[in-house]
Amino acid sequence: MSKVLLLNGSHKSGKSYTMIIAEQFASGLIEYNPETVIETVDLIQQNINACTGCHACWTTTPGECIFQDDMTELFHQYEDADIVIWATPLYHYGISSAMKKFMERTQPALLPFIDNEGGGTYGHPFRNPEKMLTKKHVLISTCGFPSTKNNYEGVEEQFNNLFGKDKWEKIICVEGELLGIHQLDNLTGPYLDLVKIAGQEYGENLSISPKIREGLSKPFVETPTYLQTTNLSWGVDDTRMKDSDGGLIAWNYMKEVQAAFNPKVRPKMNAVLQIDFTDIKERYQFVIKDETCTLLRNDFARETTTININLTTLERILEGKIDAAQSLMERKYSVVGDMRLFNAFLDGLFGPVNLNPDKKKRLVPISFKNTPYWFFLALCPWVFCFLFADYNPLIGVVIPLMISGILCGIKRGTDLVYFERATLLTFSLLGLVVVTFGSEYQGNTFAIIGYFALALIWAISTLKTVPLTADYTHYFNGRNALKNVLFLRTNRLLCYVWSLVFLAQAGLALWLNTTVMINFAAVLPILLSIPTFVFSLWFLKWHPSDMAKPK
């Protein structure tokens, strides 16, 4: 049988977050060994006088305190326990005062002599070393900050001095406040499961395995999210942001952002970027005119684009810690107004912004070969095929192959994009068929194959990081467009649509081929492209704005 003394040092008694963890740990101990006896003591409810330092416990009544209060009994429990669980919230970088009072009253366990423990360290020997030296100690603590750094060093040093370096076990739970939010049970639940396993392990080995320890040292949520949630949860305005003494966090930060303004990103742009901070309810504007940027906090101008964001998210974006486009899609912030200004922001108008950090996409030089106009040239072989394959299958395949070859020859190398390569490949294959099997086909065959090929080419491109249309439309969206997941998604959706339209065109051509309209079977379906093209122009603008606006 193992005797465990569980000391609840929280001043919140039964409402303690720390005790949620401590009790879970205790249940793990019991699960491992049902014989385990747990004695829980709610320290704040006990009548424990503060040690007065009279030293009677060392001199006149050795081993006994002059106070006859609840500590008299507790001290015996402490002496007899095999395992002591010190469950305390972190208060001012230390243990709680209730726990400290208890700790100080264990002074009778020591002898008055000061021993030289070597290495320039000293300590009092135990009065009952056989009881005290075999005792095991576990610190269980929660705190409000999201990190142990510059937070727990004091407590850890204290425990090292009291119980020996690395001779005690610990569970330190940062972001402890979240244990009280039931909506977050899905985050805290798995942590508590780990605590229970830690209890079982401790029951078995008197230690917690490195794997479980690592799991227990992780915060529940990312720090910015935590700060945002807890800072707002107080329901109190952060008045520091409202003062006008110049020493303001948001204002100073905005000045830093202004200092990073880089007019070279959009040399001729005149616009007003408005930042509405959703957490601190502050508004700032960057007025960009004649390659200079003015920061406003009142007397606002008419905004071109508004970014609704909280301070932490903006900081993390501009520090390059999170993907700006990805976070937008995840609705961590929203954008309203002209997306061109936002694209300039993504291109580094206020300093470099991180986009798609794990996929290294090359920046495409802006030249005619990479403009959307080139796309129409790339379509020429297809149109030629649809127009002339019926008239002469050989011409309807060979001429497009030549056009495609010439276009690819002009572009060459890395400038060549997927659609151009796929076009060349398709007409090469069709050319091979014509050369091998002759050109005695029913005229529309190649046109119908062409529509199917287009549908396939566009469908396959949706599987690529950069879908087909993005190779051309990026021209309108700035140099970082191909790293912008929102832009890529817009184009991916567009490619789906076009793929379906090409499929419909293939079906239409097939059907017309069986009717009196057979002579128009290859050409007529092209008309479907006109409304789809108009739709595309609209969709390329609408979809990013729709995704970016507040929901």
Ligand SMILES: Cc1cc2nc3c(=O)[nH]c(=O)nc-3n(C[C@H](O)[C@H](O)[C@H](O)COP(=O)(O)O)c2cc1C
């Ligand atoms: C007086 C006081 C001081 C605190 N000091 C710290 C601190 O130094 N560092 C920290 O991260 N959290 C600090 N906190 C937050 C608590 O450690 C945190 O809320 C803890 O989860 C409360 O645990 P409990 O519910 O078991 O009492 C402090 C809270 C109070 C009330």
